[in-house]
Amino acid sequence: MSRRRFPLTPKNLIPSATAAAQKPPAPHRSFADVVDHCCIFIDGIRMPGELKQHAGALETLHRHLAEAKREGGHPHGFVWLSLNAPNANHMHAVADSFKVHDLIIDDIVAAHQRPKVETYDDQIFMVLKSVKYSDFDNRQDSVQQSRQVIEVGEVQMVLGKHFIITIRHNTPLPDLKSRITITDNEPATKQGPLGLAWAIADALVDDYRRAANELSEDVDVLEEEVFTPQSELNVDQIYLLKREVLEMRHAINPLEPALSTFNQLLKTRKEGEELRSYFRDVLDHEIVAKDSVNSSNERLTALIDAAVAKISLQQNADMRAISAYVGMAAVPTLVAGIYGMNFQNMPELAWKYGYFGALGLMVVIVIAVWWAFKRRNWL
Known part of the structure; x- marks a missing residue:
């Protein structure tokens, strides 16, 4: 399914999380230590600056909307709060401000969730896995030298009517500045929290496809080594990739039914009508990545059999x-x-x-x- 790509505008529409993501979480962190971003979007455009306190974020949003309405507009807006591996105390403070359901809080703190989509009253809870190759630039050395080829993290999203809370565990949020938009003139965030959720999901699934392609190339290298006469063969390389492929399958495969459920959910929501086809596109790309990873898994299984036979001979x-x-x-x-x-x-x-x-x-x-x-x- 083809997609049109346009830059998000203006330039500061989505704040970058890459720099903040490189900082490992420290024990006994304050709430300020776990906050990546806390900002307001009005009609898809991020308001200047960051909110210092999340507690009054929704009140600040409603104040901005009221001012815009007095000027004759019909604005729509939401709050984006981005957190890095919060603990139970941090999340209970968030729950008091955004009225997040208690069951969502438990899943966020526990982490290590399967990819899923759940609804709690008027809130949606999404869990997606991030998948990255540890060495994209030096692929030829990745199999021989790396002890962990594939790195898996977790991104959780809580969507309400006027807010979205993103929580990341062991991964940075994707860079959303270059993500595609709904039309030539409208950024994805103009569609509200669902638009930002789509941009994050689309970026993560694109990472799946890149990782699947890199994985396929590494399997090609191993196949050449196994089937080249008189070549030196290290079976540990095959078992290393086999282990990483299994972890990648655990991250990718459950996302297909979760996205299918989410697309069915969007049919019942008026605000999700315009985004439904774009989430279907994300689902299509996820299926392509899943099929590619499953194919690599089957090829590695065949390589193990061939390598064992070659060693026996x-x-x-x-x-x-x-x-x-x-x-x-x-x-x-x-x-x-x-x-x-x-x-x-x-x-x-x-x-x-x-x-x-x-x-x-x-x-x-x-x-x-x-x-x-x-x-x-x-x-």
Whole structure:
């Protein structure tokens, strides 16, 4: 399904979370430490500055909307609060301000949720996994050197009528400045919290496709190594990717029914009518990424079987070569053993050239055995 791509405008429409995301969470953090952003959008445009207190964010939004209405407009707006791995105390403070359902709070604090979409009264709770390759720029070294090729994080979203709360665990939020928009002139955020949720979901699913493509290329490299004659093979590389693929499947596969449920939910909401086709597009891309990852998983399973067979054949060939050399070494041992028995009636013992004859016999028999093994490709 083709999509039109347009930049989000103006330039400061979506604040960047990349810099803040690189900072690892510290223990005993204050509420200010877990806040990435707290800002207001009016008609899709972010108001200048950041809100210092989340507690009065909705009141500030309603005040801005009331001022715009007095000027004759019909504005729509919402609050975006972005958090980084909050604990229970942080989320209970948020719940008091935004009236977030208690069950949502439990899931947010616990984290490690499956991708899902749930509704609680007039609120929607979404969980998506972020998937990134640990080394996009040096793909050739990723299989050989990396101990964890795929990095999985978690992004949760709580959507209300006038707010969206995003919570990230072990991942930065995607950069939304370059995300596509609904039309040439309207940013995605003009559609309210659902528009921002779509932009985040679309960016995360695009990361799935990039990771799936990188994974497929690494599998191509392994296939070439496995099926190249006389090549050195490290089965650990295959098992490493197999493990990472399984983790990636756990992150991607459950998202398909979750997005299908979400699209059904949008049919019952007037504000989601315009975004329904775009969420279907996200679902299409997720299915493509899932199929690609499943294909790579099947290829890796076949590679494991092929690698085990190749190693077994190599071991058989090595054992055959060792047996041939042992057989060649047994010939002079046999001759020496016969002439070392010291019986009295052994004519060769009194022969002047008996010693040299025995050595020559050994050499001739060893050469004959070597030639026989060589003809049968044992050596």
